[in-house]
Structures are given as C-alpha cells and as structure tokens.
Ligand SMILES: [Zn+2]
C-alpha cells in the first residue's frame with residue numbers, strides 16, 4: 001500500500017489534517033499517515049514580505065522524509081510565496097517525492113466572508129491533489145474543470161473538480177496515482 005505522509009508545517013489544526021487525509025484516501029488508492037511531529041516554519045519567514053518561502057519549506061521537508069512513504073505532503077497555515085509571485089497556494093517537486101500546500105488563502109474569512117469549513121476542506125483537497133499530480137509528473141491542464149488546471153485565485157479552485165480529467169487520469173495511470 002502506498003502511503004502519503006502528511007506533515008504539519010507550523011501550527012495546523014488537527015481536524016484539518018484528518019479531513020484532508022480522509023479526502024485523499026477516498027480519492028486516491030493510497031493510505032495517509034499524519035506524522036506525530038511537525039516541522040517548525042519560522043526559518044522560512046521573510047520579514048519584508050511577511051510571508052513564508054515555500055521552496056525552502058519543501059527543501060526542509062524532503063531533507064528528512066518521515067520513514068517509508070511514497071509521497072510527503074506538508075500542510076501549513078502559513079502564507080506561502082515564491083520570489084516571482086505574490087503568493088502560491090502550494091508548491092511541488094515535479095516528478096519527485098514531495099509537495100506543500102497552504103490553507104491560508106483558502107479560508108473565506110480572508111476575503112471578508114463568514115468562515116466555511118466545508119469549503120475550506122474541499123479547496124485544500126483540490127490543491128493537495130493538484131500538487132500530488134505535479135509530483136507524478138503532470139503539468140497544468142487546459143481543462144478548467146480538471147484538478148490540474150492552474151489556479152491563480154480561489155474562484156478558479158472552486159470552479160474545478162476534485163478530480164483528474166480523463167487525459168490527466170490516463171497520464172497518471174502508469175504512475176500509480
Ligand atoms: Zn500547479
């Protein structure tokens with residue numbers, strides 16, 4: 001059984017991790033294990049941007065993969081960035097073992113709406129599937145309903161489904177996701 005190891009990066013609500021683990025297990029033929037020890041996040045803080053550098057987090061995450069697992073997925077509440085972009089929802093090592101996703105910009109409160117936990121969980125699942133798709137070598141997909149379509153805002157995340165389109169699913173079929 002392939003195992004996705006979920007690692008909290010900084011302070012992350014346990015229920016968020018558990019719901020994500022359930023969602024991934026339901027969508028993919030994998031097991032998820034939530035690591036008892038998370039990673040701290042402060043080393044990746046950029047005081048000028050007041051955000052966290054996702055590539056540094058990803059590097060740290062892959063330095064010490066937690067035991068035997070197929071993929072490592074870091075989950076954080078920190079607001080992530082890479083230098084060329086204002087922010088990122090997540091980042092993956094293409095065709096490699098790990099990715100990181102952030103819940104920060106997936107929360108309705110950030111946009112002045114009441115909190116919506118179901119929507120938050122759905123968005124986080126989509127972003128996790130998307131980044132895991134990259135770790136299996138998938139690129140962005142032109143089908144806006146496909147989970148591999150690029151998301152530059154939450155509206156686009158809400159538009160797409162928590163599923164791979166037939167072409168992406170086909171491309172993954174040889175890669176066990
Ligand atoms: Zn992407």
Ligand SMILES: [Zn+2]
Pocket residue numbers: 141142143146147148149164165166167168169
């Ligand atoms: Zn697709």
